[in-house]
Amino acid sequence: MSRARVQAEAFDAGLEIARLTGGRRDVGAVATFIGYVRDLNEGSGVSRMTLEHYPGMTERALEDICDEAFGRWDLLDLRVVHRVGALEPGEAIVLVAVSSAHRGEAFAACEFVMDYLKTRAPFWKKEETPEGARWVESRASDDDAAARWETKKTP
């Protein structure tokens, strides 16, 4: 199974985690992150969100990020699932799950993958608000989060 998937359908977080650990006895730690659509962003109510992506490049960018994580930490497995299309508040957008022997590596790699995904994977969000539809603007805080990993030594 591919480590990174892009899909319109909802995913099952419990199933994704179970796939990382099922039948294995060497996994000591799984760190998981799930991102959700909030009903409020930048002070406006959000009634719906549409995620556009760049088919082909998206999968490649996600695989590159996974490779980078494997190069930096001693990981056992990694899963990235990102949804596209129309989503409503409360729905999950993205899941990153990382398995490792020890927790430090799992936590660091999971946060790293999210930070890189936020700045390097070609997805774009459009929100519907009472003021109309608008493209979500990129955040400087996401650039800062990704930049941390440029200089930080791996544990």
Place this chain on the structure above:
Amino acid sequence: MSRARVQAEAFDAGLEIARLTGGRRDVGAVATFIGYVRDLNEGSGVSRMTLEHYPGMTERALEDICDEAFGRWDLLDLRVVHRVGALEPGEAIVLVAVSSAHRGEAFAACEFVMDYLKTRAPFWKKEETPEGARWVESRASDDDAAARWETKKTP
């Protein structure tokens, strides 16, 4: 529902995560950690593990750690589940799941709770190995991980 539980039964990670987010539209991020029994520890094969705890103090210590996390970060909800009794390699021992509006808080609080739990909650592991049963020794690396939070400013 209590934020911290101690139980002999297995838990369902997907269900625990769903309980944090179900019906909510203000959750932007859930960071989850699950720890598992490995079949190898300190160079020896592990065929079985037994977790002892201090009933009463355990729940209190876990609640204290949850309170501390809420005091340090802007969190929406938090769940800690820790198993006791006999466990086999591949089985999950502990789950920590944290919901927040943004991912930085969720990641930090999840790692913080695990680090504090490892050094402050009264659980003890006994392993069965080919060389006999032995109590797991505490690790200096866990003390170091917990000590990081003493001086670190919250984001």
Place this chain on the structure above:
Amino acid sequence: MKLTLLYFASLRERLECPMERVEMSVPTGDVAGIVSQLRSRGGIWNEAFAPGRAWRISVNQRMATLESSVVEGDEIAFFPPVTGG
């Protein structure tokens, strides 16, 4: 040279163009040369690719810059900063 050009998100909407296959002369052999041709179309094209605008580039599905080389058959995409996750 023959190129495939893609536009995404707000840029796609603004240009009212998701994709085009073009035959384009790019003497400099880099992305900047393509952008220069696109701007020469005038109007919204000139505005959208004005310097200082926050748009990103990929060449053959990898992040690239104005200085990146392009050759016959390449797939070049233009898009705003990404906002997934």
Place this chain on the structure above:
Amino acid sequence: MKLTLLYFASLRERLECPMERVEMSVPTGDVAGIVSQLRSRGGIWNEAFAPGRAWRISVNQRMATLESSVVEGDEIAFFPPVTGG
């Protein structure tokens, strides 16, 4: 004073005692005074609580130290460093 003493994990196994309710005179009014009484039992008790041994203390289910005060009715527990998670 009346006290409840608990022992966990390797300490419990070594002392062959999970719990005891005792009536104990503790002139210093602190945990150190209790430990002194326990060591005076001799043998394995003296060894297990020797200074430098890595054991931890709680008073009424909160982490404590040798200097922590104890009063009538307190629940004092002794155990090795924790290893959960």
